[in-house]
Amino acid sequence: MPPSARHFEALGTTCSLFVAGAPGEHLERGEAWVRALQARLTRFEPDSELSRFNASAGAWIPVSEELEDLLREALRAWELSGGLVNVAVLSAMHGIGYRRPLREGPSGSIAVATPLPALPDVLEVTPGRARLRPEAGLDLGGLAKGWMADRLARRLGDNALANLGGDLAAQGAGPAGDGWPVEFGGHTVLLRDQGAATSSTRKRAWELGGERVHHLIDPRSGAPACGDLGEVSVVAPTALEAEVLAKTALLLGSGEAPAYLDGKAAAWWLLP
Amino acid sequence: MPAFVLKAGATLLTLLAAAASAAYVSSHVKNGAAPLHPAVLTAQVHAADVEAVTSTYAS
Numbered sequence: 640m641p642p643s644a645r646h647f648e649a650l651g652t653t654c655s656l657f658v659a660g661a662p663g664e665h666l667e668r669g670e671a672w673v674r675a676l677q678a679r680l681t682r683f684e685p686d687s688e689l690s691r692f693n694a695s696a697g698a699w700i701p702v703s704e705e706l707e708d709l710l711r712e713a714l715r716a717w718e719l720s721g722g723l724v725n726v727a728v729l730s731a732m733h734g735i736g737y738r739r740p741l742r743e744g745p746s747g748s749i750a751v752a753t754p755l756p757a758l759p760d761v762l763e764v765t766p767g768r769a770r771l772r773p774e775a776g777l778d779l780g781g782l783a784k785g786w787m788a789d790r791l792a793r794r795l796g797d798n799a800l801a802n803l804g805g806d807l808a809a810q811g812a813g814p815a816g817d818g819w820p821v822e823f824g825g826h827t828v829l830l831r832d833q834g835a836a837t838s839s840t841r842k843r844a845w846e847l848g849g850e851r852v853h854h855l856i857d858p859r860s861g862a863p864a865c866g867d868l869g870e871v872s873v874v875a876p877t878a879l880e881a882e883v884l885a886k887t888a889l890l891l892g893s894g895e896a897p898a899y900l901d902g903k904a905a906a907w908w909l910l911p
Numbered sequence: 912m913p914a915f916v917l918k919a920g921a922t923l924l925t926l927l928a929a930a931a932s933a934a935y936v937s938s939h940v941k942n943g944a945a946p947l948h949p950a951v952l953t954a955q956v957h958a959a960d961v962e963a964v965t966s967t968y969a970s
Contacts, residue, residue, distance in 0.1 A: 642964065644964070651970075652970035653970070655965050657964055657965070800964070800965065802965045802967075804968075804970030805966075805967045805968040805969060805970045806967070807965065807967055814964070817957075817959070818957065818959075819964065820959060820961045820962065820963045820964055821963050821964070821965060821966060822963035822966035822967075823950060823956075823967060824946070824949070824950025824952075825946075825949070825950060826950060826952065826958045827958060827959055827960070827961055827962070827963045828952065828956045828957065828958050828959070829956075829957045829958075829959050830956070833955075833956075835967040837967045837968050837969045837970075838969070839969030841969060842969040842970060843970075868947075870969055872967050874955075874956055881967075897951070900951075904953075905952075905953050905955035905956045906950060906951060906952045906953060906955075906956040907950070907951050908946060908950040908951070909947045909948065910946050910947065911945075911946075
């Protein structure tokens, strides 16, 4: 019996949810959960929890359980990536004109890029509270998608898959009992309690002032990444880990990426 | 054999070789987006000959 499926637009992309052997109404609740969290974690709405945190001007402020967990995961991602996955990227995003959803187009002009600060130097998290250095701002972007996919797959049940714009988490044995069949690098692979993600410089790219820019910022320069990889896909124990590994590998480039991924990723695919 | 026949034959051979080469390279254009290597699948991932329900992709 094929799994129940639900497809919808959220998080600036297409989302797909699947459950096997369970009622489809789980999926409707899953979509509502995605939309509710999107409203809290977007940087484009001034009243979102993330925007209020970004505007907190160095003060300790209470944070929800979800934002606290995500901030802790962001700090872990910074460690796992050797500083290459850094969510303190808001000023760099503004510097390339990415101030609003891309469907509304870029705005402003390109600013001079500067290296990003180390995340632990600007972000502190304690139980129930967090503090951000005044000049710093966060964009949780792909990290939030991976984190949400992991949580959502578990919320949907013992046998479910959540795909939030390519960041996907597969929970349980899948529709036929041997894993969830997912297209990956020209193969169909069977994922069971695993995640996958793709990082790319090809999407969310635009022209500003005659220059082609994209959203994937290299923290070492504060400018869009310009390495020899254009896209990296990874399978890892969770969608969040896959997201971090894919972005790090893309920034490392084809020379260092395979050694970095070996032992951390279950599968990877590198494209120029 | 007259010299002009040899010259014409050599010219014709050269032109044919150039045309064949042009045809070959035009039909074997490098795909700039081709993967650097095939996907690497470790023992933690199994491939199967079944239809996928979804995929990972850039968004």
